[in-house]
Amino acid sequence: MLGSKNLGSMNRDLFVVGNWKMYKTAREAAAYLEELLPMVEGARPKIMLAVPYTSISSAAKAAKGTEVWIGAQNMSDAKEGAFTGEIAALMLKEAGASFVLLGHSERRHTFGETNELIHRKVIRALQDDLLPILCIGETASLREAGHAEQVLREQLKKGLEGVPEESQFFVAYEPVWAIGTGKTATPKMAQDAHAFCRDCLEEIFGKKKAAQVPLLYGGSVKSDNVAELVKQKDIDGVLVGGASLEPTHFAAIVNHCKKEKS
Numbered sequence: 001m002l003g004s005k006n007l008g009s010m011n012r013d014l015f016v017v018g019n020w021k022m023y024k025t026a027r028e029a030a031a032y033l034e035e036l037l038p039m040v041e042g043a044r045p046k047i048m049l050a051v052p053y054t055s056i057s058s059a060a061k062a063a064k065g066t067e068v069w070i071g072a073q074n075m076s077d078a079k080e081g082a083f084t085g086e087i088a089a090l091m092l093k094e095a096g097a098s099f100v101l102l103g104h105s106e107r108r109h110t111f112g113e114t115n116e117l118i119h120r121k122v123i124r125a126l127q128d129d130l131l132p133i134l135c136i137g138e139t140a141s142l143r144e145a146g147h148a149e150q151v152l153r154e155q156l157k158k159g160l161e162g163v164p165e166e167s168q169f170f171v172a173y174e175p176v177w178a179i180g181t182g183k184t185a186t187p188k189m190a191q192d193a194h195a196f197c198r199d200c201l202e203e204i205f206g207k208k209k210a211a212q213v214p215l216l217y218g219g220s221v222k223s224d225n226v227a228e229l230v231k232q233k234d235i236d237g238v239l240v241g242g243a244s245l246e247p248t249h250f251a252a253i254v255n256h257c258k259k260e261k262s
């Protein structure tokens with residue numbers, strides 16, 4: 001299978017995941033990887049790139065034989081069928097994707113995806129052997145109203161309902177107010193939210209599994225704030241939007257991402 005990699009056991013480590021959103025054609029994706037790869041050779045964090053559907057194949061080909069994993073940003077909850085314009089997990093896999101972002105805030109807020117739909121997508125990704133990264137996060141108004149924890153618990157409980165304990169998945173906490181705004185959560189705010197998410201995972205799966213799930217932080221991550229974020233006890237990596245679009249910026253984030261815990 002083109003560029004597909006066995007993700008093996010994906011317990012907590014250190015991950016830098018880029019989310020290109022709706023940027024970069026197939027040709028631009030190949031050129032990006034050609035520029036990025038020499039700059040991150042031997043880097044400590046595992047590197048993952050969530051790219052547009054039409055760029056998966058060329059990105060996977062360019063990343064073949066490296067430790068960079070290519071993934072998608074969304075998918076259908078159905079295995080196949082008469083769903084015009086949708087894309088199935090198996091199609092993404094065959095193109096070279098090994099993981100998929102699900103429930104990104106732009107999917108929830110711009111495209112109206114509900115916890116129920118996202119849950120069905122999580123189950124479908126697991127069944128079809130794509131690693132799901134479940135994205136969760138509260139809006140500014142819900143945080144100000146004191147409802148952030150309630151929202152996070154609900155997104156986690158509904159998103160992961162019925163997921164077998166032995167499944168491999170990641171959770172990405174991306175406060176909506178920090179996405180694309182330049183307003184990063186402080187390391188303490190991010191750690192508090194991550195610790196809360198880990199407590200919720202413990203309620204769902206028990207202590208052992210909760211301690212193993214990689215939790216990523218996303219929202220205006222840059223090379224000058226990544227180190228402080230990943231120093232936090234419950235932060236196992238970052239999900240990067242805007243700053244992942246330039247190979248030099250993304251490489252700087254990868255190379256500043258060090259796991260010295262505070």
Ligand code: 13P
Pocket residue numbers: 019104174178179180181182218219220221239240241242243
């Ligand atoms: P920014 O890094 O541009 O804030 O985007 C974050 C994000 O949405 C990653 O999924």
